[in-house]
Structures are given as structure tokens and as C-alpha cells.
Amino acid sequence: MRAQPTASHYINGAYEDSTGGAELVSIYPATGETIAKLTAATDTTIEAAMAAAEAGQKVWAATPAAERGRVLRKAADLLRNKNRELSVLETLDTGKPLQETLVADAASGADCLEYFGNLAGTLTGEHIDLGGSFAFTKREPLGVCVGIGAWNYPIQIACWKAAPALACGNAMVFKPSEVTPLSALKLAEALTEAGLPAGVFNVVQGFGDTGARLISHPKAAKVSLTGSVPTGSRVASLAGEHLKKVTLELGGKSPLIVFEDADIENAVSAAINANFYSSGQICSNGTRVFVHKKIKDAFLKRLKERTANAVLGDPLDEAVNIGPLVSRPQLDKVLSYMELGQQEGATLVCGGGMASVDSLPDGTFVQPTVFADVRDDMRIAREEIFGPVMCVLDFDDEDDVLARANGTDFGLAAGVFTKDIQRAHRVIDRLEAGTCWINTYNLTPIEMPFGGYKKSGIGRENGHAAIEHYSQLKSVYVEMGGVEAAF
Ligand code: NDP
Numbered sequence: 001m002r003a004q005p006t007a008s009h010y011i012n013g014a015y016e017d018s019t020g021g022a023e024l025v026s027i028y029p030a031t032g033e034t035i036a037k038l039t040a041a042t043d044t045t046i047e048a049a050m051a052a053a054e055a056g057q058k059v060w061a062a063t064p065a066a067e068r069g070r071v072l073r074k075a076a077d078l079l080r081n082k083n084r085e086l087s088v089l090e091t092l093d094t095g096k097p098l099q100e101t102l103v104a105d106a107a108s109g110a111d112c113l114e115y116f117g118n119l120a121g122t123l124t125g126e127h128i129d130l131g132g133s134f135a136f137t138k139r140e141p142l143g144v145c146v147g148i149g150a151w152n153y154p155i156q157i158a159c160w161k162a163a164p165a166l167a168c169g170n171a172m173v174f175k176p177s178e179v180t181p182l183s184a185l186k187l188a189e190a191l192t193e194a195g196l197p198a199g200v201f202n203v204v205q206g207f208g209d210t211g212a213r214l215i216s217h218p219k220a221a222k223v224s225l226t227g228s229v230p231t232g233s234r235v236a237s238l239a240g241e242h243l244k245k246v247t248l249e250l251g252g253k254s255p256l257i258v259f260e261d262a263d264i265e266n267a268v269s270a271a272i273n274a275n276f277y278s279s280g281q282i283c284s285n286g287t288r289v290f291v292h293k294k295i296k297d298a299f300l301k302r303l304k305e306r307t308a309n310a311v312l313g314d315p316l317d318e319a320v321n322i323g324p325l326v327s328r329p330q331l332d333k334v335l336s337y338m339e340l341g342q343q344e345g346a347t348l349v350c351g352g353g354m355a356s357v358d359s360l361p362d363g364t365f366v367q368p369t370v371f372a373d374v375r376d377d378m379r380i381a382r383e384e385i386f387g388p389v390m391c392v393l394d395f396d397d398e399d400d401v402l403a404r405a406n407g408t409d410f411g412l413a414a415g416v417f418t419k420d421i422q423r424a425h426r427v428i429d430r431l432e433a434g435t436c437w438i439n440t441y442n443l444t445p446i447e448m449p450f451g452g453y454k455k456s457g458i459g460r461e462n463g464h465a466a467i468e469h470y471s472q473l474k475s476v477y478v479e480m481g482g483v484e485a486a487f
Contacts, residue, residue: 001036003092003182008038008205009045010188012052013198018045024178024205029095029324030315032362038181040206043213049173049202050219053144056199057171061141063197065121065169072117072163074194079110079155079187086186088316090155093180095324095364096278097315108446109159109187112462115446116163123168123467125474132481138474141169142245143221145470146214148235149184150226151177151326152281152386158184161224162191162201164466170221171200173214179327181205211235216242224469225249226283228384229410229455236458247459247469249283250452251384252412254433255405256286256441257395260294262417263439267291268302270415270441271390276310276368277442279325280334280388284413284450286441287389288374288381290405293396300372300392304350307368313357324364325387331364334387338369341380341389346371351388376404384410398427406432411453415441434460 003026007015021040028035041049060068079086086106091098096105125137147161158174165172176184184203191201204210208231215223215238222245225235232250239246256274258267274286291299315323325331331354338352351369366387374381374391381391395401405414414433418424424438434452437443444450449465451457459469 001034003035003089005036005038005182005185008181009041009049010185010203011045011049012056012202013192015185016045016048018042021045022207024181024207026093026179026181027327028092029326030360030363035092036182038205041204041210045204046210046213046217049204050144050214050217052199053171053173053202054219056197057141057144057169059197060166060171060200061169065123068167068169069117069120071191071195072113072120072166075190075196076110076113076117078190078193079106079113082186082190083107083110086155086183089186090183091315091323093154093182094151094326095315097320097323099318099321100278102318104156105153106155106183109155112156112159112163112446116167116466119464119467120167123471130477133477133479135475135477138476139168139467139471140474142470142472143170144219145170145172146220146223147172147174148211148214148223148225148227149174149176151179152278152283154180155183155187157226158187160461162187164461165470166196166200168467168471170470171202173202173204173220175204175206175211175214178205178207212238215239215244220244222246222470232457245469247461248457249450249461250412250455250457251386252283252285252410252452252456253288253382253384253408254284254286254410254413254415255288255290255431256415257290257401257405257417257427258292258295258299259416259418259420259423260292261419262295263419264295264298264302266439267417268299268306270417271303272306274415274441275390276307276322276388279323279366281326281330281386282442284435284442284444286413286415287385287391288405289390289392290395290401291392293394296394300349300370303370307350307370310368312355312365314360322368322388325366326364328364330386331366334366334385334389337380337383337385337387337389338366341371341374341378344378344380346378346380346391347373349392376407382408398423402427402430406430409455412456
């Protein structure tokens with residue numbers, strides 16, 4: 001098996017296996033080939049990981065913040081040095097084209113480690129003058145944090161959680177998605193090589209129940225999940241029951257609004273990026289593309305022409321820009337929505353079904369698909385598909401399109417294309433979404449907080465905002481005079 005790791009888990013600074021856990025298989029979606037077999041964590045594995053994290057966290061929290069920052073920045077360099085190797089691994093595990101993983105996965109994980117490494121030494125409290133006496137605040141770590149990842153950006157998600165957690169002096173036990181278990185282990189290796197004390201970052205493999213056992217573990221102070229809304233709801237309930245702090249990065253059905261004065265080529269580029277990058281398996285995708293009636297025909301014409309240029313094929317070939325979907329269940333789900341769109345009466349502009357790649361007959365490939373004349377009440381316009389399926393909806397009035405764009409329980413992201421600067425800001429102000437773009441889409445630099453309104457999440461990742469979710473303030477009152485008492 002071409003991507004078999006040394007062992008399934010990474011605990012206390014070393015690889016470790018568990019005996020008796022369920023088998024967990026990683027498949028290369030382009031061929032259906034098994035690339036690694038791992039074992040899910042048993043109770044003993046979970047106890048070992050949580051105990052290692054508890055002990056490691058004490059050492060780490062006592063390490064000067066500037067030194068913590070140096071370790072994170074060194075790990076960033078190590079990921080960058082190994083970028084190609086890590087990108088190939090991510091492509092094998094997820095099926096995403098190497099053309100993408102070379103720039104968007106370990107590379108963005110490295111940016112995140114570097115950013116929070118730089119912030120580590122700057123995390124200070126405040127002095128509060130009380131007229132003689134005073135108070136001050138200290139920013140302290142939470143303790144052991146649990147990270148649970150989705151399968152679409154495995155190493156990036158692991159870094160987005162680990163980097164701010166570690167910068168603040170916490171330890172982390174991370175559970176990757178069962179579908180993509182491999183690259184988080186490589187992050188653990190890099191952190192150890194960079195000088196992270198044993199036990200500060202641990203990886204345990206498993207299914208949903210493993211995640212649940214980690215959250216309810218008495219040593220866990222916090223959970224950060226990236227996943228679907230139903231899983232987010234279960235995780236929030238469990239965290240609430242045990243009063244654990246919680247951050248949720250969940251799904252979306254985000255609007256991209258293209259006004260009649262927009263630059264059509266740029267708007268088409270954004271719609272392509274917002275729907276077909278990573279074969280559409282991105283939470284913040286702008287899957288409801290509202291296009292002003294005046295430019296609908298021109299927009300659809302260019303969209304169709306340019307979508308015909310997509311190169312489907314072996315994701316390890318750097319010329320390929322559309323790879324397979326991550327798994328057979330995901331393939332079945334996406335195909336069912338392609339079928340549903342046609343039954344619901346949307347106009348199929350292009351795509352609409354499976355795609356065949358001659359050299360890869362067992363690959364989970366689908367055609368990039370565009371539906372036009374989509375109505376708000378259609379299920380393809382209301383439910384997260386998580387595949388390359390774009391819904392184009394018409395509009396001709398700003399108030400109306402805003403009401404329709406906001407007419408969803410999701411609120412992860414939104415975009416607007418217009419050359420009118422006042423309209424751009426007016427529209428953004430009224431969009432109910434946590435991450436918004438003007439005249440572009442889906443750019444998520446580490447410096448910019450990322451997260452959702454409404455059912456798309458709780459809390460923020462990235463930027464200074466993430467620090468709030470991995471630290472707690474201690475307020476200290478300092479009496480400079482005597483102490484009065486009633487008796
Ligand atoms: P899931 O919600 O199915 O799973 C997410 C993670 O949670 C997995 O590791 C899963 O384990 C674990 N899990 C499942 N059930 C439980 C439970 N009861 N308690 C604790 N952990 C549990 O999501 P997918 O992996 O299918 O990822 C796709 C979803 O993630 C989409 O909805 C997408 O929008 C969202 N997402 C959100 C992002 C954001 O930042 N907002 C970014 C990327 C994706 P296992 O895999 O073993 O089932």
C-alpha cells in the first residue's frame with residue numbers, strides 16, 4: 001500500500017498502534033485502490049492520548065511564548081520543505097488535483113503555523129486603573145483541546161485548529177475524518193521535529209464515536225469541529241452536556257450575487273472557483289449564483305464555454321484541474337442531486353452526470369454541472385450538495401435578491417460582483433454571512449477571520465479572532481490600600 005503510515009496514531013511524540021480497534025481504510029478515489037489501512041482508537045488509545053496531552057500541556061504552557069512561536073514557525077518551514085511529498089499524499093487521500101494541493105493544502109497549513117507562531121509572543125492582557133488599586137488581565141490557555149476534522153482539506157483543517165491552540169499554550173488531540181486519516185500524522189511528525197514537547201499535539205484515528213468520546217472526556221476543555229450541520233448539532237449538544245467550550249465550522253449554501261454592471265469575465269471566473277475548485281467540495285462555495293437578468297445570457301454563454309475547458313483526469317497529473325469526488329458515498333450523493341435538479345425542472349446548461357476517464361475506469365468522477373433557471377424552492381438551491389453543481393438563479397431587484405440570498409438557515413459566506421462601490425458595501429452590510437467577498441470569491445488568507453452566521457457555525461478560525469476561542473482571560477484585582485470590613 002503506497003501511503004501506509006508507520007502506525008495509526010501519534011501519541012506523546014511517537015507513532016502508536018492500537019489493538020482491537022475497527023479497521024479504517026484510506027482509498028485513492030481516482031482508482032479505488034486501498035492506499036493505507038489503519039485502526040480506530042480504542043478506549044486505551046484515547047486514555048493514552050488525553051493523558052499525554054494533559055502532561056504535555058503543562059510543559060508547553062510553561063514554555064515562554066516567544067519559544068512557542070519559534071517552534072510553530074519551524075514546523076511551518078518543515079511543511080514548506082516537504083510540500084510536494086505532502087501534496088502527493090493529500091492528493092492520494094482526497095483525490096484533489098495535485099495542481100491544487102501543491103498550493104492550497106500543506107502550503108496554507110504552513111502559512112497558518114507561521115502566522116500564529118508570529119502572534120504567540122504578542123498575546124498580552126491589559127492594565128485597568130482603579131484609582132490607586134488596579135486590575136490586570138492575563139490571557140491563559142484552556143488546557144486540552146479536541147480538534148475534529150472534515151475530509152476536504154485534511155492538513156489545512158488540522159493546522160487551522162492546532163496552530164492557534166498551540167500558540168496560546170494549549171495541547172491538542174486531533175481526530176481526522178475517517179476518510180482522510182493520513183496527513184495529520186505528517187503534521188504531528190513536523191511539529192515533533194520542530195521541537196514541540198511530547199504530548200502537545202496528538203492524532204487519534206476513528207469514526208464519529210471516537211470524536212464523541214474525546215469531547216465527553218473529563219480532560220477535554222474544548223472542541224473545535226469542522227463538519228456538516230447535523231454533526232455540528234450533535235457535537236454542540238454533547239459539548240453543552242459536559243459544558244465544554246465549542247467552535248463549529250459547518251456547511252453552507254452561499255450566495256454569489258452578480259449585478260448587471262459586473263465585469264462578466266471576472267464574475268464567471270469567481271463562479272467557477274466558487275463551484276468547481278476541489279470538485280466543489282468546499283464549505284464556503286457560492287453555490288447559488290444570482291445573476292441579473294440583463295446579463296444572464298452573456299454570463300451563461302461564457303460560463304458554458306469556459307467550463308468545457310475543464311481538464312478531468314488523473315489528479316496526480318499537474319495539468320488536470322478536476323479530480324474525482326472523495327468517496328463512493330459522496331459520488332452517489334452528488335449524482336442524486338444532479339438527477340434531482342433535472343426532475344425539479346431546472347435547465348441543464350452543462351454536465352449533469354458521471355464523467356468517464358479512460359485510464360481510470362473506477363474513479364469517482366462527475367462532470368462540472370451548471371443548472372440555470374433555478375428557483376429558490378428547489379432542493380438543489382436549498383441543500384448543501386458538496387460537489388461541482390452550480391445553481392444559477394435570475395434576479396432584477398436589489399432588495400429582492402438580498403431577501404432571497406438571506407432566505408436560508410446557512411450563513412457561512414457570500415459574494416457580490418459590481419463596479420458600484422456604494423452598492424457593494426450596501427449589499428455586503430445586509431448579507432447574513434460570516435465571510436464575504438467583493439469582486440472575488442473564496443479567498444481565505446490566514447489573516448482574515450473565517451466562520452459562519454446562523455447554522456453555519458459558532459466562533460471563528462484564523463486571524464486574531466481565533467485567539468479568543470483558544471484562550472481565557474483571568475482578571476486579577478490588586479489592592480494597594482487596606483481592607484475594610486463591616487465588622
Ligand atoms: P461530517 O460532519 O460527516 O464529519 C466531520 C467530522 O466529525 C468527522 O471527523 C467525523 O468523523 C466526525 N463526527 C461525526 N459524527 C460525530 C459525533 N457524533 N461526534 C463527534 N465527531 C463526529 O462532515 P464531512 O467529513 O462529511 O465533511 C463535509 C462537511 O464539512 C460539509 O458539510 C462541509 O460544509 C463541512 N465543512 C465545513 C468547513 C468550514 O470551515 N465551515 C470546511 C470544510 C467542510 P467520521 O469522518 O469518522 O464520520
